[in-house]
Amino acid sequence: MVKTITFTLLLFVCCAPVAMAEEAPPPPETDTILQVSHILAPAQSRPGSWTTTMRPMTPILVVPKAYNVPLVCQRVPRLIEALLNYFLKEPAPVDRKLHLDSTALEAKKAVMAAHVNRAIGIDAVSEVYVFEGGKALSAGVASRLPGGKASTACGPVLEEYEKKIKAILEE
Numbered sequence: 001m002v003k004t005i006t007f008t009l010l011l012f013v014c015c016a017p018v019a020m021a022e023e024a025p026p027p028p029e030t031d032t033i034l035q036v037s038h039i040l041a042p043a044q045s046r047p048g049s050w051t052t053t054m055r056p057m058t059p060i061l062v063v064p065k066a067y068n069v070p071l072v073c074q075r076v077p078r079l080i081e082a083l084l085n086y087f088l089k090e091p092a093p094v095d096r097k098l099h100l101d102s103t104a105l106e107a108k109k110a111v112m113a114a115h116v117n118r119a120i121g122i123d124a125v126s127e128v129y130v131f132e133g134g135k136a137l138s139a140g141v142a143s144r145l146p147g148g149k150a151s152t153a154c155g156p157v158l159e160e161y162e163k164k165i166k167a168i169l170e171e
Contacts, residue, residue: 060128
């Protein structure tokens with residue numbers, strides 16, 4: 001009797017992980033983070049001021065669906081123009097140390113994404129983050145993004161897209 005129970009328990013312990021692994025759903029698709037070249041956009045000269053100064057800013061876009069990434073990369077000039085128009089209407093806020101106020105900009109990420117989506121003609125961008133400066137994304141800045149992963153530039157994305165299109169046309 002003890003041998004039967006032990007064998008049944010051993011069989012259950014060995015086979016349960018295999019059965020669970022087969023039933024597991026595929027992992028969810030992760031967001032693609034695109035870094036656009038830096039722009040010179042209006043920012044407040046002092047906190048709460050009506051006067052503005054031009055500041056370098058680096059926009060980071062979050063594209064939830066991977067198939068929309070080439071489309072967004074093809075429309076980068078429209079995207080930049082939309083962000084510049086947004087900042088002309090509402091200059092980027094600054095803090096007491098005269099740096100861009102990242103918390104205030106993060107609160108407006110969905111509004112900026114709506115401006116970008118309207119400009120590119122499709123609802124492809126879910127969030128827009130703006131960081132001060134015109135530098136490449138560092139590890140410290142990347143850790144503040146959703147998922148904490150590095151960003152992708154549009155150059156390699158467009159090259160891969162063009163290769164796929166050429167392969168389809170040659171067939």
